[in-house]
Amino acid sequence: MLLLPNVGLSAAAIAKLAQWQAEVDSQLNYPAQVEAAKAKFKQQNTRQNGTFQAVKVALTSMCSGARRCVYCEDSVADEVEHMAPKDLYPDKVFGWGNYVYACGPCNGPKNNKFGVIDAAGALVDVTRKPRGPVVPPLVGLPALINPRVDNPSNFFDLDLLGTFVLDVKEHLLASDFVRAEFTRDVLDLNRDVLLKARANAYGSYRARLFEYRQKRNGHASAEELAALVAGLKAMPHPTVFSEMKRLHAAIPDLSPIFGSVPEALQW
Structure with missing residues (x-):
């Protein structure tokens, strides 16, 4: 939430x-x-x-x-x-x-x-x-x-x-x-299906960050990059992404990608 x-x-x-x-x-x-x-x-x-x-x-x-x-x-x-x-x-x-x-x-x-x-x-x-x-x-x-x-x-x-x-x-x-x-x-916010869904969302958010970085470094247009950001923001489980931003520096899987895409911390 x-x-x-x-x-x-x-x-x-x-x-x-x-x-x-x-x-x-x-x-x-x-x-x-x-x-x-x-x-x-x-x-x-x-x-x-x-x-x-x-x-x-x-x-x-x-x-x-x-x-x-x-x-x-x-x-x-x-x-x-x-x-x-x-x-x-x-x-x-x-x-x-x-x-x-x-x-x-x-x-x-x-x-x-x-x-x-x-x-x-x-x-x-x-x-x-x-x-x-x-x-x-x-x-x-x-x-x-x-x-x-x-x-x-x-x-x-x-x-x-x-x-x-x-x-x-x-x-x-x-x-x-x-x-x-x-x-x-x-609200039973730790029911099994939610734990699995959050894990999947974590992987999906990481994959979208990698895709964004690849496109940005490949000189994609501003419109294409904006569409990628909009797609990320429209995903379910926004709490997962919020926590990824908050904790990225302490998580080895996250610190390199956020370090290379610092703008994502403002999304």
């Missing part, structure tokens, strides 16, 4: 989302708001709805590659994901800032799982149990790292020396450590 670009939404779409949110908020009590949030989101989130088509276009522009999930960066993003679940936070069901584009393998296990950090810095699971009382969750800092506003690179390191496991950074504040662990585990 990386910090997502700040992509705007048209004033018309924002106004429509606000209108639907006001209809949810107008319900008499919290349980009624929860039911209204679920029903109205299902009603509006369709292919025929122009506002949600605009939402999906904007969310797509935040994704890497061919619309890769913003969480795992691997599978196709095909679900408008509420970071703060609508079952718990009906007041955010139509909040533009609460949306990302995610894949089923990330969104499914996450579902309505959510936690907050309480005043003591402890994780409190606020997931509503089946047939549990429909009451507002405890107020606290969201435990799930939000790539719309949080920079995941401040929470995680990616092991490029063999395992490609996403590790929680050392020496974090206690609450940040808890948030990182919660996010990694609830």
Whole structure:
């Protein structure tokens, strides 16, 4: 995961989302708001709805590659994901800032799982149990790292020396450590398929750097070089490339290529 670009939404779409949110908020009590949030989101989130088509276009522009999930960066993003679940936070069901584009393998296990950090810095699971009382969750800092506003690179390191496991950074504040662990585990960001995909992405990024260097040294045109850079930037698993740039000096496989293509550090 990386910090997502700040992509705007048209004033018309924002106004429509606000209108639907006001209809949810107008319900008499919290349980009624929860039911209204679920029903109205299902009603509006369709292919025929122009506002949600605009939402999906904007969310797509935040994704890497061919619309890769913003969480795992691997599978196709095909679900408008509420970071703060609508079952718990009906007041955010139509909040533009609460949306990302995610894949089923990330969104499914996450579902309505959510936690907050309480005043003591402890994780409190606020997931509503089946047939549990429909009451507002405890107020606290969201435990799930939000790539719309949080920079995941401040929470995680990616092991490029063999395992490609996403590790929680050392020496974090206690609450940040808890948030990182919660996010990694609830999204299952170290599932086997992702470890293999990150390893493949590492090799692909290196190969593209070699290709770029060969073309540049062969006096390729500026247009051809720009196309190679654009292709690299459009690959899935941009976190892999971000970590390659950050750690290149300490990795023998990377230091020579980045040393010969220093401009790549700015890509």
